Amino acid sequence: MECRPPGMYVSIEGDTTKEMTVKVEPNLADHPLVVGPRYQPQDLRCVWATYLGKHSSGVFILGLGNGVNEANNLHKTRPVRTYHITGKLGLSTDDYFITGKVVEKSSFKHVRKDKIDRVTASFQASHQTKMFDMAGVEPSSQEAYELALNGFIRATDKSLPVLYGIKCIKFEPPNFILEVHCVNEYEMYFKTLIHDLGMKLHSNAVCTSIHCIRHSYFTIADALLRKHWTLQEVMNNLLSNRNIIKSHTKTKNLFELDKRYDKDITNSVQIRK
Numbered sequence: 534m535e536c537r538p539p540g541m542y543v544s545i546e547g548d549t550t551k552e553m554t555v556k557v558e559p560n561l562a563d564h565p566l567v568v569g570p571r572y573q574p575q576d577l578r579c580v581w582a583t584y585l586g587k588h589s590s591g592v593f594i595l596g597l598g599n600g601v602n603e604a605n606n607l608h609k610t611r612p613v614r615t616y617h618i619t620g621k622l623g624l625s626t627d628d629y630f631i632t633g634k635v636v637e638k639s640s641f642k643h644v645r646k647d648k649i650d651r652v653t654a655s656f657q658a659s660h661q662t663k664m665f666d667m668a669g670v671e672p673s674s675q676e677a678y679e680l681a682l683n684g685f686i687r688a689t690d691k692s693l694p695v696l697y698g699i700k701c702i703k704f705e706p707p708n709f710i711l712e713v714h715c716v717n718e719y720e721m722y723f724k725t726l727i728h729d730l731g732m733k734l735h736s737n738a739v740c741t742s743i744h745c746i747r748h749s750y751f752t753i754a755d756a757l758l759r760k761h762w763t764l765q766e767v768m769n770n771l772l773s774n775r776n777i778i779k780s781h782t783k784t785k786n787l788f789e790l791d792k793r794y795d796k797d798i799t800n801s802v803q804i805r806k
Contacts, residue, residue: 535764536571539563582607583614583748586720588630591616591745592756597771611716612749613697618740620727622707625737629724639737646704652733653699653711656726660696694718708741750781 542560547553565571582594582604592614596604622641626633664686665672680686698714711730713723724740731738746753755777757770 536565539565580604584719585745586743588632588740589720589743589745591743592748592751592753593745594748594751597767600771607749611691613714613716614718614745614749615747616713616715616718616723617702617744617746618711618713618723618727619742619744620709620711620730620738621741622709622731622734622736622738624707624739625728625731626739629721629728629740631739631741633739637737641707641734641736644706644734644736646701646709648734649701649704649709649730652730653701655733656730657696657699664695691717694722750777 538559540560540563541557542562544556544558545553546556561567578596578598578601580596580601582596585591585593594604594607596602596607621631622644623639624631624635625637625639627636628634662672665677665680668677668680668686670676670680694715694717696713696715698712700712701709702712703710711727713726720743723743727738727740744753751774755770755774757766
């Protein structure tokens with residue numbers, strides 16, 4: 534980040550009984566090599582709205598300055614996030630990620646996309662049943678239907694991952710990609726999900742990448758690449774994100790914004806029984 538140049542130092546030199554000389558030169562006492570960097574880390578308040586692990590990438594929302602409170606509010610509402618998780622069949626590692634030590638290899642020629650779809654459908658159905666159980670209603674009742682109309686049912690336990698939708702969007706053996714809509718997720722949960730999927734398919738599977746493509750109304754198109762981490766690009770991104778919030782809610786309430794997003798996703802995620 535560019536900083537201001539050192540201030541100017543004015544000195545008056547010469548014999549006081551004669552005409553004196555006025556000199557203006559850079560003030561070395563104000564030089565960054567003397568006083569240190571112009572900007573200290575504590576000058577810039579920054580808070581994340583969600584946490585991505587070291588093997589994850591994609592949308593990562595930060596609150597800067599006055600946006601710290603909004604980032605905290607967004608985190609507390611536990612908005613729905615969408616991920617593209619890539620897996621590879623036929624391998625199993627000690628840490629469930631492709632960079633780990635291979636502990637088992639198996640055949641995957643019998644695995645087809647329709648088999649993956651059946652397993653992911655069972656995963657989604659079990660999570661949806663669990664959501665209604667936590668709400669204390671029967672999944673097939675009218676009360677459950679009315680709850681579903683109001684958007685996704687939130688888990689009372691903030692540490693419990695909940696899948697609202699999961700499907701295979703690409704299958705090129707041995708690689709495949711799952712699209713997952715969820716809350717309360719964490720990196721190890723996704724790695725375990727891919728591992729369990731491989732076991733259900735009577736094979737093995739290991740996670741190769743985790744990519745967040747949506748966080749509430751913020752998508753991957755709104756994110757900055759590392760090469761764009763400059764002051765001007767950050768300022769433009771702040772303005773763009775402010776317009777996104779204003780375009781989806783009049784109250785600027787991020788919780789209300791997320792409820793509207795829930796209803797949008799409900800239209801595209803089919804409830805499986």
